[in-house]
Amino acid sequence: MLEDTYKRILDLGKVIEKQYNSSADDFKIIWDGQMLEALSKKALTPTDLEKKLKEIENKRDELKKQDILLTKDYKELKRQEHLKFVKTGKDITAERMEFIKMLSDNHFNLAVTLNFNPTNMTGDFNLQIVNNKVNEWWKLLCSYILGRDASKYKSMTYIGIVEHIYSNIHGHLAVKIPNIITDEFIYDIEKVIQVLWKTVQIGGSVYVDRIYSNGWFYYMTKDSNFMKHLIYSPK
Numbered sequence: 001m002l003e004d005t006y007k008r009i010l011d012l013g014k015v016i017e018k019q020y021n022s023s024a025d026d027f028k029i030i031w032d033g034q035m036l037e038a039l040s041k042k043a044l045t046p047t048d049l050e051k052k053l054k055e056i057e058n059k060r061d062e063l064k065k066q067d068i069l070l071t072k073d074y075k076e077l078k079r080q081e082h083l084k085f086v087k088t089g090k091d092i093t094a095e096r097m098e099f100i101k102m103l104s105d106n107h108f109n110l111a112v113t114l115n116f117n118p119t120n121m122t123g124d125f126n127l128q129i130v131n132n133k134v135n136e137w138w139k140l141l142c143s144y145i146l147g148r149d150a151s152k153y154k155s156m157t158y159i160g161i162v163e164h165i166y167s168n169i170h171g172h173l174a175v176k177i178p179n180i181i182t183d184e185f186i187y188d189i190e191k192v193i194q195v196l197w198k199t200v201q202i203g204g205s206v207y208v209d210r211i212y213s214n215g216w217f218y219y220m221t222k223d224s225n226f227m228k229h230l231i232y233s234p235k
Contacts, residue, residue, distance in 0.1 A: 117203030
C-alpha cells in the first residue's frame with residue numbers, strides 16, 4: 001500500500017513538472033488516504049496586496065465590534081429612559097393595561113421609532129396618510145428580510161402609535177420579525193431601516209432596539225390619546 005502511494009506521488013510529480021513547467025518542489029502534495037492533490041505553494045502564500053487587504057478587513061471587523069458594544073451601551077441607557085413610563089395602580093387605565101397585555105402576548109420582538117421630517121408633512125394631520133407612508137417603508141423592509149415573495153410577508157407584523165402630530169411627528173412601533181435578535185443584528189438592521197425610511201421620508205430618522213421587556217409597550221402608550229392614533233401593518 002505504501003509503495004503504491006509512493007509511486008502515485010512520483011507520477012503526480014512528473015505530471016506537475018510536465019504540465020506546469022515547474023518543479024514538483026513548488027507544489028504541496030496532499031494525501032488524504034484516498035486522493036492525491038497538488039496545490040501551488042505560490043498560490044498558498046499570500047501576496048503583499050492580499051496581506052494588506054486582510055489587515056484592513058481585520059481592522060474593520062474590530063472597529064465594528066467596538067461600535068456594536070458602544071451602540072449596546074447607548075441603547076441600555078435608552079431602555080432606562082423608557083422604563084420611567086412603567087406605572088401601576090391608579091396611574092394607569094384599564095384600557096391601557098389591556099392594550100399593553102395584548103402587545104406582550106403577541107410576542108413582538110423589535111422596537112422601532114420612525115421620525116418624520118415635519119417640513120415634509122404639511123397640511124392637517126391625517127392618520128391614514130401617515131399609515132400609508134409607514135406601510136411604504138414596511139413593504140421595503142419585508143422585501144429586504146424575506147425576499148420578493150409577498151406571500152411570506154404575513155410572518156411580519158407591526159402595531160404603532162403616532163405621537164406629537166402637530167409638532168415633531170413620529171411613530172413608535174412594536175414589530176414582529178422572524179429573525180433572531182442579537183446585538184449585531186440590531187446594529188446592522190438599524191442602518192438598513194434608516195436607509196429604507198429615508199427613501200420614503202426624506203430627512204427622516206430612526207431608532208431601533210430589541211423589545212427587552214414590557215417597558216417599550218408602556219413607553220409607546222404614554223400619550224393619553226394613544227388609542228386614537230394607532231397604525232397597523234397591511235393584512
